Amino acid sequence: MSAPNKSYDPVEVEALKPEEIDRARDEAFAAIAAAASLDELRDVKVAHAGDRSPLALANREIGALPPQAKAEAGRRVGQARKAVSGAFAARQEELEVERDERVLVEEAVDVTLPYDRRPAGARHPLTTLSERIEDIFTAMGYEVAEGPEVEAEWFNFDALNIGPDHPARTTHDTFFLAGGKEEAGDAEADLVLRTHTSPVQIRSMLDREPPLYVICPGRVYRTDELDATHTPVFNQVELLAIDEGLTMADLKGTLDHMVQSLFGEGMRTRLRPNYFPFTEPSAEMDMVCFRCRGESVGNPDRPCRTCSSEGWIELGGCGVVNPRVLVACGIDPERYSGFAFGFGIERLLMFRHNVVDMRDIIEGDVRFTRPFGMEI
Structure with a gap:
């Protein structure tokens, strides 16, 4: 094989x-x-x-x-x-x-070219300042409240104890909307562009039960001519506190805390008697000049342009809420009391940064806003 x-x-x-x-x-x-x-x-x-x-x-x-x-x-x-x-x-x-x-x-980069051909923008200082004020009061337990800019007369005037014959209710001070009507309370009322943010306080009292602590920032309208110190559209912030046992002392302490938070330690306020229909008693609030701290008064060697060497700067109006306003909003004035104050944000901005012409604030020129930067 x-x-x-x-x-x-x-x-x-x-x-x-x-x-x-x-x-x-x-x-x-x-x-x-x-x-x-x-x-x-x-x-x-x-x-x-x-x-x-x-x-x-x-x-x-x-x-x-x-x-x-x-x-x-x-x-x-x-x-x-x-x-x-x-x-x-x-x-x-x-x-x-x-x-x-x-x-x-x-993909070579020419490092000799200008780097800022498109310069960075900046937040408007009014926005920054308004948010800073809101932060101060929300830290104290207040709520930010908002409302419409077109309001019925009842909210803008009647509920605030501003009578029909008050000068503020004329076309010399208020923008009325032609043909506008809205139900307010039991009667029809003309529509207006709100002249203050106080209607937001009224709506807050109608919508909420006391105790009530709200801050009301927003845009308001007056029939003012546009010039260095006036504008027909400006921003305002108002505060309202309703609770049992509130007094002018609580108002004074709140104001002192606000100016110290905005301008630094050592700032203080004073109240001068005045009249407002929606508060009783009422006062004008002044704060000590944040530039000279009052040291320019009677001192010709150290004049102060900010306060004109008076030592004080007028900031806004304030007072204890008028019982008639509480009644109009269904709140018992025998049990509850409250205080309120308000001021213009543009005016405060002019104080803080030596802005001499209000038109610079509203014209939208980036050369005005850029120095304030992008603070958040």
Whole structure:
């Protein structure tokens, strides 16, 4: 009996023929050399070195060979794949160098150019100051209340004990809306652009049960001519506190805390008797001059332009809420009392920053707002 014929190979795989492996390798070399960008090279890698590439498919066919043929086929395919991988790495390095050189040229930054061709903006100081005032009082437990700028006369005047014959209810002081009517209480009333934010206090008293602590900032309207110290549209902030046992002493302490928070320690206020229909007793509130702290009074060697050497600056009106206002809002004046005050934010801004012309505040010139920066 003769021995087995171990040299006989009954399997012939087309993909593993030497000429096929050399052709797949050469095609990969040509494609890699032709790749002009990293994106193209990435596609070439998928086509000639990926899982479905000719060399990868040939490598899978090695298992079909008899044992004595596998080693030679594996060596041949491995050498081809290694050569393709080396060519790919070399071409990738070349393309990355070309890309980096191109980026340095195309994306170069000329550091000699002016950096501020588009200067940074700035928040309007009225907004910043208004929010600072709100922060002071919300920290004390007050709530920020808002209301419509178009109001019925009842909210703007009647509920505040401002009678029909009061000068403020004429067209010389108030903007009336032509033909506007709204139900207010039991009677129709003309619509007006609110002359103060006090209607927000009325709405707060009608909507909430005491105790009540609200601050009411907002835009108001008066028939003033626009000049250095007047404007027909300005911003105001008012405060209202309703609770049991509130007195003028509580009002004074609140005012002192406010001016110290805005202008620094040592600031104080004084109250001068005055008359307002919606408060009784009423007072004008003055604060000590934040520039000279009163040291310019009677001192010709140290004049103060801010307070004209008077030592005090008038800030706004205040007082104990008139019982008639409480009754109009359904609050028992025998049980509850309260205090209120209000002032213009533009006026306060002029004090704090020596603004001499109110028109600078409202004209929107960035040269005015930019020095105040982007305080948040």
